Amino acid sequence: MRLEYFEMIDMVTLFDAAQQRIVCRATVPDASPVFEGHFPGHPLVPGVLLTETMAQASGYLVLGLNRLSQMPFLMAVDKARFRTFVEPGAVLVIEAALTVEGSGYAATKASITADGKPVCDAELRFRLMPFPAELGALMRQRTAAIGLVPEAVTS
């Protein structure tokens, strides 16, 4: 994870198109400017960044399923729960599953665990839009960098 660059996902460990499900992995850095304020002397990953992490995993799931034909933008966060603290160095497993594939939107359920214990979960919704200029190429680079290559996905 590079928190200050909003690069929350290190790698995709499972992309299951048939089950419409993704599993990702991310390691919280030992140091980040984020921890200087949250909180001084007691570093914890902010809940908003854990939400962003679930949103990005969900977003990559949607991108993989639609083969990067539309860009998902976060539009709603429901039932978000934060169940334990996340400290520097933690290894996170992020899972997301598609719950609704609507016309112009998609909904997911996502969760994060660390050492097998629940960290947080939420229901998320995304507006699907054409890729703004340049973003399509950047997202292709990013999805390839984390190991999500929809062209190579079967099923």
Place this chain on the structure above:
Amino acid sequence: MSSTFETVAGIISETCDIPREKITPASHAIDDLGIDSLAFLDIAFAVDKAFGIKLPLEQWTQEVNEGKAPAEQYFVLENLCARIDGLVAAKTA
């Protein structure tokens, strides 16, 4: 249609915080109720869930934007409800 309208009006009222009494079958979702495209996606999500259908919003929007259909055809609530009824009937046929 009447029960469909009651369900849709309830969804709009709750989703967009619009007083229920302001929502009538003749209301235009955009012009009369001020619902924007993002809020309409929220409504579509709730309608899809309530009726077990998939509103073809992208197709409707494209038709309206290309001048192939008047917005009233989809976004006046009595027309929207008729289309929902049609989608439900098609699903159960």
